[in-house]
Every structure is written in structure tokens, then in C-alpha cells.
Amino acid sequence: MNNVHNQEPTIFHVTHWKAGSQWLHRILRDIALDRIVAPQLFEKQFLIEPIVAGAIYPTVYVTKEQFESVPLPTGSKKFVVIRDLRDTLVSAYFSIRYSHAVIDKSLAEWRERLEASDIGSGLLMLMEEWLPSSARIQESWVKSGENIVRYEDLLQNDFEILEQVFIQQCGLSIGTERLREIVHDNRFENATGGRKPGEENRDSHERKGIAGDWRNYFTSGVTKNFNAQYGTLLVSAGYDLAD
Structure with missing residues (x-):
């Protein structure tokens, strides 16, 4: 400086x-x-x-x-x-799988595992292993x-x-x-050269730029697991809990 x-x-x-x-x-x-x-x-x-x-x-x-x-x-x-935290999780999924620079060993391992699984399984894995750090801060x-x-x-x-x-x-x-x-x-x-919010580029750090995108990717199983682990925090942070 x-x-x-x-x-x-x-x-x-x-x-x-x-x-x-x-x-x-x-x-x-x-x-x-x-x-x-x-x-x-x-x-x-x-x-x-x-x-x-x-x-x-x-x-x-x-x-x-x-x-x-x-x-x-x-x-x-x-x-x-x-x-x-639901959008946080989805954003992390696409970032870790597609766009984020591989800056440490854990990110490399997560990317390899995400590439070998479907999105539902990937979200559940990151919910257990990646999301807790953000949840503790929040x-x-x-x-x-x-x-x-x-x-x-x-x-x-x-x-x-x-x-x-x-x-x-x-x-x-x-x-x-x-x-x-x-x-x-x-x-x-x-910042994206003209893409409208909601127009997705999975390879960009600015992937989509909207709120509520989790609804496009949360299955009933992912929602059930998320609500069990983070539902109380979600509500206390001012967000609506979905069934």
C-alpha cells in the first residue's frame, strides 16, 4: 500500500x-x-x-x-x-465445479468428486463439508x-x-x-459484458447474479436435509423456510 x-x-x-x-x-x-x-x-x-x-x-x-x-x-x-445459505450452497457448487481457480488441495478434491456425481449428490456433499464454515460466520x-x-x-x-x-x-x-x-x-x-441477471455462464465467477436460484436445483431430499441442519438459522437470518 x-x-x-x-x-x-x-x-x-x-x-x-x-x-x-x-x-x-x-x-x-x-x-x-x-x-x-x-x-x-x-x-x-x-x-x-x-x-x-x-x-x-x-x-x-x-x-x-x-x-x-x-x-x-x-x-x-x-x-x-x-x-x-441455500443460494450460497448452489453458488459454491457451480464455482467449485466449474469456475474457481484451484487454489488449494481441498478445492481440487471437491471438484474431482463433484465431476463424478450428479448435482443433488454434490449439493449434499458440500452441505456437509463446505457450507458449515459459512454457516458459522453467518x-x-x-x-x-x-x-x-x-x-x-x-x-x-x-x-x-x-x-x-x-x-x-x-x-x-x-x-x-x-x-x-x-x-x-x-x-x-x-461487469459481464452485457449479460442480464439470470443469464447463466457456468464458467464465469459472475455466473447468474440473481436470488432464489436454489429453487432450480434443490430436490426434495436436498431441501429436507438442508432444513434439518440449517432451517433454524435460515429463519433467524430473515429468510422463508421452504418445505
């Missing part, structure tokens, strides 16, 4: 995997690239390395307990984003009672929500018109 803005608040974007984190990362980079601390595997940039005062930390995948275990600069700000923040931004609301009302979060809540030094331009430029259609 070439220039640290020590007079600016240190800002943390706390979230779990597959909850629009790269979308918001791009927006934050466009707002203040010189303040961005790049994410690292296993959250080393947050949990291990010293916190840089005045920096912006996108995509911090940590529970509330982990977040509070790290000494933070005075005046630090954070915002928390969650997503329906549950810790939902239980805290703190303000949470839902990914689904961002899809419907991105500028108004981000104006409140970035400018009013976090104190980012950006005008509303410039923020509007950046948000517009990073919407799904613009």
Missing part, C-alpha cells in the same frame, strides 16, 4: 463465502484502490498480519468472535453482508443482533444501501454521484 490514510477510518467488509464478496470488493477498489488490503487465504491479512490503520479490508471471512479477537485501530468501522453475526446487510436486498437496492453503509456508516470520503457511477459500472450486466 503506497499511501495509508491515517485520518480515515479503518473499514472492514465482513462476510461469508459466495455472498457477493467479489462484487463489493470491486466497488471498494474503484472507490479507494490505494487503501485496499488484499485478501489472503485463511484470512491471514486480518488474523495474522498487523492491521493497517486507515486501510480498507474487503472480504473478511470471520465470525464475530474472530473479529473481536483482533485489536483494531480506534474508530474502526465494519459492515456485515450475508446471503441465503450464525455468529445473526445472533449478535448487529445490523446486517442482506445480499438479496443489495441486488434490489444497491446504490441506496451502499450509500448508507459506505458514506453514512463507514465514513468513506466519496460523493454520492461518484458512488452512483461506481455502483452502476459494477452491476452484473456491466
Whole structure:
């Protein structure tokens, strides 16, 4: 980081995997690239390395307990984003199977197993082995009672929500018109070269850009298993439980 803005608040974007984190990362980079601390595997940039005062930390995948275990600069700000865990699971399935760079051994093993099974079996496997980490993060923040931004609301009302979060809540030094331009430029259609939300490209990290896609892939068996394991959390996070 070439220039640290020590007079600016240190800002943390706390979230779990597959909850629009790269979308918001791009927006934050466009707002203040010189303040961005790049994410690292296993959250080393947050949990291990010293916190840089005045920096912006996108995509911090940590529970509330982990977040509070790290000494933070005075005046630090954070915002928390969650997503329906059913869509989180489906998004992870397509990302792990098709589009995500193979960055560690576990991802390579999951991809091999997903390629050898049908989607229902693949979703059940990831529900047991991959989803718990995201669920723990989400549950810790939902239980805290703190303000949470839902990914689904961002899809419907991105500028108004981000104006409140970035400018009013976090104190980012950006005008509303410039923020509007950046948000517009990073919407799904613009980020994908013209694809409309819902138009799928399985080989792209921006695969589909919609909420509720889980309904296209959850069988009755997947739904039953999901509801048994995560139904209580789903409801407490403000989502409707499907039979």
C-alpha cells in the first residue's frame, strides 16, 4: 500500500463465502484502490498480519468472535453482508465445479468428486463439508443482533444501501454521484459484458447474479436435509423456510 490514510477510518467488509464478496470488493477498489488490503487465504491479512490503520479490508471471512479477537485501530468501522445459505450452497457448487481457480488441495478434491456425481449428490456433499464454515460466520453475526446487510436486498437496492453503509456508516470520503457511477459500472450486466441477471455462464465467477436460484436445483431430499441442519438459522437470518 503506497499511501495509508491515517485520518480515515479503518473499514472492514465482513462476510461469508459466495455472498457477493467479489462484487463489493470491486466497488471498494474503484472507490479507494490505494487503501485496499488484499485478501489472503485463511484470512491471514486480518488474523495474522498487523492491521493497517486507515486501510480498507474487503472480504473478511470471520465470525464475530474472530473479529473481536483482533485489536483494531480506534474508530474502526465494519459492515456485515450475508446471503441465503441455500443460494450460497448452489453458488459454491457451480464455482467449485466449474469456475474457481484451484487454489488449494481441498478445492481440487471437491471438484474431482463433484465431476463424478450428479448435482443433488454434490449439493449434499458440500452441505456437509463446505457450507458449515459459512454457516458459522453467518450464525455468529445473526445472533449478535448487529445490523446486517442482506445480499438479496443489495441486488434490489444497491446504490441506496451502499450509500448508507459506505458514506453514512463507514465514513468513506466519496460523493454520492461518484458512488452512483461506481455502483452502476459494477452491476452484473456491466461487469459481464452485457449479460442480464439470470443469464447463466457456468464458467464465469459472475455466473447468474440473481436470488432464489436454489429453487432450480434443490430436490426434495436436498431441501429436507438442508432444513434439518440449517432451517433454524435460515429463519433467524430473515429468510422463508421452504418445505
